[in-house]
Amino acid sequence: xxxxxxxxxxxxxxxxxxxxxxxxxxxxxxxxxxxxxxxxxxxxxxxxxxxxxxxxxxxxxxxxxxxxxxxxxxxxxxxxxxxxxxxxxxxxxxxxxxxxxxxxxxxxxxxxxxxxxxxxxxxxxxxxxxxxxxxxxxxxxxxxxxxxxxxxxxxxxxxxxxxxxxxxxxxxxxxxxxxxxxxxxxxxxxxxxxxxxxxxxxxxxxxxxxxxxxxxxxxxxxxxxxxxxxxxxxxxxxxxxxxxxxxxxxxxxxxxxxxxxxxxxxxxxxxxxxxxxxxxxxxxxxxxxxxxxxxxxxxxxxxxxxxxxxxxxxxxxxxxxxxxxxxxxxxxxxxxxxxxxxxxxxxxxxxxxxxxxxxxxxxxxxxxxxxxxxxxxxxxxxxxxxxxxxxxxxxxxxxxxxxxxxxxxxxxxxxxxxxxxxxxxxxxxxxxxxxxxxxxxxxxxxxxxxxxxxxxxxxxxxxxxxxxxxxxxxxxxxxxxxxxxxxxxxxxxxxxxxxxxxxxxxxxxxxxxxxxxxxxxxxxxxxxxxxxxxxxxxxxxxxxxxxxxxxxxxxxxxxxxxxxxxxxxxxxxxxxxxxxxxxxxxxxxxxxxxxxxxxxxxxxxxxxxxxxxxxxxxxxxxxxxxxxxxxxxxxxxxxxxxxxxxxxxxxxxxxxxxxxxxxxxxxxxxxxxxxxxxxxxxxxxxxxxxxxxxxxxxxxxxxxxxxxxxxxxxxxxxxxxxxxxxxxxxxxxxxxxxxxxxxxxxxxxxxxxxxxxx
Numbered sequence: 059x060x061x062x063x064x065x066x067x068x069x070x071x072x073x074x075x076x077x078x079x080x081x082x083x084x085x086x087x088x089x090x091x092x093x094x095x096x097x098x099x100x101x102x103x104x105x106x107x108x109x110x111x112x113x114x115x116x117x118x119x120x121x122x123x124x125x126x127x128x129x130x131x132x133x134x135x136x137x138x139x140x141x142x143x144x145x146x147x148x149x150x151x152x153x154x155x156x157x158x159x160x161x162x163x164x165x166x167x168x169x170x171x172x173x174x175x176x177x178x179x180x181x182x183x184x185x186x187x188x189x190x191x192x193x194x195x196x197x198x199x200x201x202x203x204x205x206x207x208x209x210x211x212x213x214x215x216x217x218x219x220x221x222x223x224x225x226x227x228x229x230x231x232x233x234x235x236x237x238x239x240x241x242x243x244x245x246x247x248x249x250x251x252x253x254x255x256x257x258x259x260x261x262x263x264x265x266x267x268x269x270x271x272x273x274x275x276x277x278x279x280x281x282x283x284x285x286x287x288x289x290x291x292x293x294x295x296x297x298x299x300x301x302x303x304x305x306x307x308x309x310x311x312x313x314x315x316x317x318x319x320x321x322x323x324x325x326x327x328x329x330x331x332x333x334x335x336x337x338x339x340x341x342x343x344x345x346x347x348x349x350x351x352x353x354x355x356x357x358x359x360x361x362x363x364x365x366x367x368x369x370x371x372x373x374x375x376x377x378x379x380x381x382x383x384x385x386x387x388x389x390x391x392x393x394x395x396x397x398x399x400x401x402x403x404x405x406x407x408x409x410x411x412x413x414x415x416x417x418x419x420x421x422x423x424x425x426x427x428x429x430x431x432x433x434x435x436x437x438x439x440x441x442x443x444x445x446x447x448x449x450x451x452x453x454x455x456x457x458x459x460x461x462x463x464x465x466x467x468x469x470x471x472x473x474x475x476x477x478x479x480x481x482x483x484x485x486x487x488x489x490x491x492x493x494x495x496x497x498x499x500x501x502x503x504x505x506x507x508x509x510x511x512x513x514x515x516x517x518x519x520x521x522x523x524x525x526x527x528x529x530x531x532x533x534x535x536x537x538x539x540x541x542x543x544x545x546x547x548x549x550x551x552x553x554x555x556x557x558x559x560x561x562x563x564x565x566x567x568x569x570x571x572x573x574x575x576x577x578x579x580x581x582x583x584x585x586x587x588x589x590x591x592x593x594x595x596x597x598x599x600x601x602x603x604x605x606x607x608x609x610x611x612x613x614x615x616x617x618x619x620x621x622x623x624x625x626x627x628x629x630x631x632x633x634x635x636x637x638x639x640x641x642x643x644x645x646x647x648x649x650x651x652x653x654x655x656x657x658x659x660x661x662x663x664x665x666x667x668x669x670x671x672x673x674x675x676x677x678x679x680x681x682x683x684x685x686x687x688x689x690x691x692x693x694x695x696x697x698x699x700x701x702x703x704x705x706x707x708x709x710x711x712x713x714x715x716x717x718x719x720x721x722x723x724x725x726x727x728x729x730x731x732x733x734x735x736x737x738x739x740x741x742x743x744x745x746x747x748x749x750x751x752x753x754x755x756x757x758x759x760x761x762x763x764x765x766x767x768x769x770x771x772x773x774x775x776x777x778x779x780x781x782x783x784x785x786x787x788x789x790x791x792x793x794x795x796x797x798x799x800x801x802x803x804x805x806x807x808x809x810x811x812x813x814x815x816x
Contacts, residue, residue: 061177063107064319066126066541067190072112079106119277120537125319127194127541129174130206131163133317134227137210140254140272141307143218147249157227160205162197169609170352176446182494182503184543186463195544196489200505200552207527207549208514211308215242215519217251225512242517243304256303262287262294269306274315279322282313282530289526304519312527314546320539322546328528329550338480338600343724346587346604346649347467349488350627351449352612355620355657355667356674357695358384358405360420363391365400366693372399375694381661382617394687397422402687407624410632411676417684419753421716422691423672423701425655425709426451428458429741433703443669445612448654453492455713460737461496466713467603468495468503470721473731475501480599484590486583488607504555506604508586510568511559528553558597567593572637578626580608584634592641601724611653614666631678644680648720648754651676652713659695660705672701672709677716683755688748689715714739715748722750722759727772744768 060068060076079085083099085092087109093102107113118124128136134154157164163174174197180186181195208225218227221238237247245251254272258264266287270278286309294302314322361384362372377383389403390412402420404412411418426448431437440457441447451457455466471481472495483493483503495501515523531546562568569589575581583606591602613619631649638644656673672692678684689711692699701708714736721735733739739747744761745768751757759772 059103060107061126061193063104064113064126065107065124066192066194067123068107069112072107072110075110076103076106079103085109119319119321122320122537122540123188123190125539125541127192127198127318127545129163129194130157130161130197130202131165133206134161134210137213137273137311141214142253143250144253145250154227160202160225160227161209162199162202170445170612172446178446179489180463181544181548182463182465182468182490183497183547184540186494187497188540190540192541192544195541195548198544198548199485199487200548200555201507201509203549203552204514204556207312208512210311211515211519211523214252214304214307214311215517217245217248219248225514240517242519243301252307254303259299259303262291262302262306265294265303265306266290266310269303269310270315273307273310274313275319277315277319277321278310278313279315279324281326282315282322282324285326285526285529286310289520289522293520301519308519308523309526309530312523312549313530314539314542317545318539318541320541321537322542323535323538324530324532324542324546325535326529327533329531329533329547331550331554334480334598337595337598340479340600340725342594342600342602342643342646344591344594344602344604344643344647345467345720345724346606346647347492348649348651349452349492349605349607350611350651350653351488351607351609352445352653353655353657353669354611354653354673355382355613355617356653357657357659358382358617358620359408359411359624360422360674360687360691361389361403361405362399362691362693362695363389363401363403365393366398370694372401372693372695373403375696379659379696382665382667392685394685396686396688397691398693399691402691405621405624407621408628410628410635411678414635414678415685417680417682418676418678419682419684420687421675421677421711422687422689423656423707423709424652424675424689424711424713424716425672426455426457427709427712427742428738430710431708432700433708434700442671443655445654445669450491452652452654452713453489455717456737458738461734463494464496465490465492465494466717466735467493467605468501469735470717470724470726471501471601471603472496472499473721473726473728473735474601474724475499476731477725479601479725481601482597482599482603484587484602484604486586486604486606487579488605492605493603502551505552506586506590507555507559508582511556511563513560514556524553562593562596565596567596569637573633575630578630580606580626580630581633583608584630588634588637588641591638591643591647613657614662614668615664616666617661618665635678638680646681648677648679648682648723650716650720651678656707658705659702659707668705670706672707672711675716677720677753679754681754681756683751683753683757688752712738712742714742715746716753719748719750719753719757719759722772723754723757727759729770744770 080103083093083096083102085102085106092105093099154165158167168174175193177193178191179193179196180191185192205225209227212226216239239247256265256268266283270276290302290306293305310316362376364371366372384405388406390406390409392402392404392412392415393400453465471483475481483501484506485493485503486506490503493503531549534543572585574585587604638647652675656670657667658670662668692701692707726732745763749759749761751760761768761770
């Protein structure tokens, strides 16, 4: 509740006072008493939070850690109210429905029972480095920030409309054909528009003071206010007062003060974006991690089917344990020599994995582990079975928190960068922890847009809005609000990535024949990855890692949705693979499927499954040494197995085993580097880790047991990537045209934003 009422990091003393008020059922402040005196009175609790000095003292705004990042819907509704949104057509009233994808929140659109964000989330970077949390910053995807800003600007210029040419707030109680104005300031065609007029228009100072109060609670910094005043003054002096007001509104709505609480201290200089200026040496490789959130029921993806020895077909124990067992005729057979059972079945609705089994490896009973364990051991587990904690463990692969505030892929990219590779961390639809590296390496996480870039600030009131926004969100000074810094840093990166996308689109770097399914979020995400990969030469990178989060797998109530989900995954992964083949990089891309946990082996009373622990994953790629199931598939799949406990399977394959081989394939082969990437790998037998020779046809590393000791060695590579650019080209011109442009004008000078200006 304290977070929802403005304090993302309330002090322990405030929490204690609020808890006492809740327990007593009463709270007193300024001789006023709130509550009924009964235990659990919410009125007393809310009063204790809102009326506490920590919530009310203005001087605390100067504390960098005080306050919060405002939630998108809170900002939109606040702007609507403070700017006097007036409805001209009640039968076509805007509802803020269908805005989740655009801005991160929408009416009745919470993506899960856990709300739009997790209470313990802290954005990697300044928020995490300060030891704070900021749940709302989990919605700071670049495309959402830009949509929010441009939709606010559109509303100022035209009112709320449904015109497809501009970014806007969507959702209507009743639809009707709207006419669209192309003259900024003309709201005649909009069913709702701002009716605000300042109490005084004697000067620009009067206008800005009142707008600052309404839109930023009077927090806007004097230097930002002075910059805005200098730009609005000429419009004001021209006599067009309404336009001057619209310009002031739009400028202020880009400032960190409008999107966070606390005092922002900006020096006015634009944040410098730097990156790779030379071509990388070394061939291109990419990892795509498909994070199927919610806990996929992978026991119905990979099923024991036969040849288990002693006349045991494996399927019988599976079917007896599962109330939602897949029938035998719903499975496509694959064979392996690595398991007790030699025959398995792949769900027919995900038949691609069977069709491409020679390029696919399944990992059996994989999950988060602190150390090897069975049901008979004393467990070291962390918080099991909760989505948030297990997603956190999946992202970090660091159960003892030896590398705080970093994720497994962030550390991997850091080591690749250390070895001279040109790297890019790319996030789609999720939070950034998995891709966050050590702060000193400045391996920035990029937000890959799911949509084609749209032109910002169309039909402008002021043509310099974006350039001014960059100054208003410039380099932070000492003492800058942590929340303001997070906003300005994210917005600056969003502007950069948008300009880069526009440039690439103009240069023709775009997948043109990808059969996009507009009803599939997975199709949208994989299409965006394919587009982004096509720009690899333009971005001058040779190591990409993509994390695509795709939810909807928490199927407690019924398993009926699993088959359609597999059908979607099957169709979209197939199209994605076809595109990689068309680009000529199918052998250079590894795709890993994973989830925070598996499901329970047993079904519940509703026919669904509950949160489990161990599950199954897979690796697929043109260069994968496939045709096998690694790890230990539990047999029998019931209580007779030592890993079985209360209907769940304790994992036998930790995530470290898989990422060890993938890291080696990408180029991290030094043991000390691998220890940094996988700090808990020492808790497991080194020779049990999968190597890149286990996983890939071009693997270079292998481990063997010699005299009882595990010995690992890697083949010598034929070249090492250079850390600095060469003076002359190292490759001869090709005689064959490439399928995508390889040399384009450098309109934008860099592709990897630094965390701090040089």
